[in-house]
Amino acid sequence: MLSAQPNQKPGLFVPVAGLSLFALASGYLMSLIPLSLTYFDLSLDLAPWLASIFYLGLLLGAPCIAPIVSRIGHSKAFILFLNILLCSVVVMVLLPQSSVWLVSRLIAGLAVAGIFVVVESWLLMADTQKQRAKRLGLYMTALYGGTAIGQLAVDYLGTTGNLPYLVVIGLLAAASLPALLVKRGQPQSSEQHAIALSDLKTLSKPAIVGCLVSGLLLGPIYGLLPVYVSRDMGFAQQTGQFMALIIMGGMIVQPLVSYLSPRVEKSVLMTAFCLVGAAALLLLIQTSLVGLWLGFVLLGACAFALYPIAISLACDHLPSSQIVSATQIMLLSYSVGSVIGPVAASRFDDVEHGLPLYLAASFLVTVCYLSAHLLARSKARLPTAKA
Template identity: 45%
Template sequence: MTVVIQNTTSPSSTGIFVPVAGLTVFAIAAGYLMSLVPLSLSSFRIDSQYAGWLASSYYIGLLIGSMMIEPIISKMGHRAAFVSFLLLLASTVIVLPLFANRDAWLLARLIAGMAVAGIFVVVESWLLISDCPKQRAKRLGIYMTSLYGGTTVGQLGVGVIGVDGFGPFIAVLALLLTATLPAIMLRQSPPKQQAHLSLSLKDIARLNKPAIIGCVVSGIVMGTIYGLMPLSLRQSQLDPNQISVLMAAIVLGGMTIQPIIGKLSVVISKTLLLALVSLLGVFAVGLTYLTNDFHVLAMALALLGMSAFALYPVAITLACEKLDAAYIVAATQVMLFSYSVGSALGPIGAGSFLEQPLANPSNGLMDYFFIVLLATSIYMLLASAKRSDTALAS
């Protein structure tokens, strides 16, 4: 895995408005599209049982893309690569309503995942290639806020624009084309790379195991939320406005917990923190078993969003905790790969649970989340205890 580890352009000269502006508009389009794909299946006479496969196809594309994007950026540069990946994603949006069959949609979502992996790598490297650690932290905060905020707004499109016919796909296409405008029209210098470094398979095997498992579980939960939750909510007889509010609540929960996680991660063990955020998800699922009240469900899904969105940043910081600075970017790409594996497998594993709607407290996706998050919390608690015992022994 080849990665960029340093640059020759100062942070002030690169600027962040272009990638942040493009990312924000992209996130709005992506947030809407994630809910639109499973909810529009019936409109195009595609069996809803393929929703899980469509989600997995997308995340398999994300996995593939995470391994092959860097050489493209090195050859094209950040600006051209960013526009190219956005246009590639836009082309897959055109395909969906024009070729309304299962195989075309599976292929389109696979390519869409590869394009989105490219967008993420371009923006992250554009923002985070900096000589100043404080600058990196600040830019990462801006990145997370733009991504989650845009995704939250995008979820509202389900209620405002709808999910039937060609109109929603035209809206997504317009947003993606708009996202290219800052990079095309504004002249801010993207970063320049001069050095590359690789992690061997032996080095990868030595990475923190709870961190890798945390990223895989994060992918399982997030892939299932984005791929199947809208469909599960629709099966529960909720209308599009309610579905959009509930999906937005999940992402808002994820946004809310980010500063809290940042402070807790320097106070307690990150392995223990992974256990605690997993238990938060278990608690959220438990709330859905107690009542079918809409407001309680919104609060429960917000808490589930906190749990799901906290797993990845905690896991990735745990992975980099004791690494030499030269290997940090390579480690983050391994974590993205692990996340993508979980994202690809999650919706497939959740497929059988989708047969029962969320309104039935005895089954549904909530059972799936309960099993995954409870098992994760138990593993992390054991790993944390073992780590503490080792520290005391030494």
């Protein structure tokens, strides 16, 4: 496996630059796929299944990444997974059939799992919690910033024809260039230890739940919200702008997450973001345009804050040699939620404001769990405090 030598810190340019270009393509693609279904004569009912099968690919791919990174290294693995994703998009354009798109999105999920694990483990190879929080904040800012800008392409480049997909393919090809051209600053080879099954119980349960709920939220936000905004809210021309506001909220909140994570108990922090997120959804069921803008920004901030807090919590007390394995487990948890989320949210289709209600319920159930966890832990500490 690959890790950093104690006296060498992996550089940031290659993963962040490549991730930013990948995020531009991914941001555009996530809204492009459900909105282009009618152009390719595919049913809109396919949208939740395309989202779920993509996250099924994440789920299946997460446990398989470490051996590949071990054999070929972070940089080559990053290039490999980007090109697999690129090929999946090419196939979708050439063969616009339901079965082909489902298989392509499954393969895309496998590839994106590799991209996330490679970049996250690359950036999390730092010596202290503070350094890891800063690097994770940079990672999330690049990811969400690129994704937000990519969402705007829906309004400017549209969702019909082959041009939008050609733009996505070009961005994915460009994302490989930093890793191809820059050879310095890559993680050096050293021993990387897997986390044994018996060690899983030592990982933070709130961290695992945080990643799970992040998937339950972001799966429907990526896969179903563009259709909800366009069809149910009646903002077809502004869909890209509203989606960009969500991602922009996720980007804006990352410096705050980086600042608060080392200073505030992370379970408390996740609880607070879940409460604000549930409140933000009330703004999506009213008619004020300013209220809608604020609601989308707050929703994005709260939904996208959970994963970095949770993964940071999971890695807080782990050595660098177990970071790749920990990120795999957290991605696995996120993927389970992402597979379930779009299908579960689609069950609310017959209810007025069904998708916002589903998202609010996910936030509030998480608040209940984290509050119960914090209460149980505080009670467990009482005898020690009295002693």
